[in-house]
Amino acid sequence: MKTIELLELFQGVFESDRTSSI
DSSP states (O other): OOHHHHHHHHHHHHHHHHHHHO
16 A cells, blocks of 8 residues: 555545534
């Protein structure tokens, strides 16, 4: 797995979590 891919995946999860929190 590339670092960029991991970062993108993490960002997507974080965004989803934020949206769910609101």
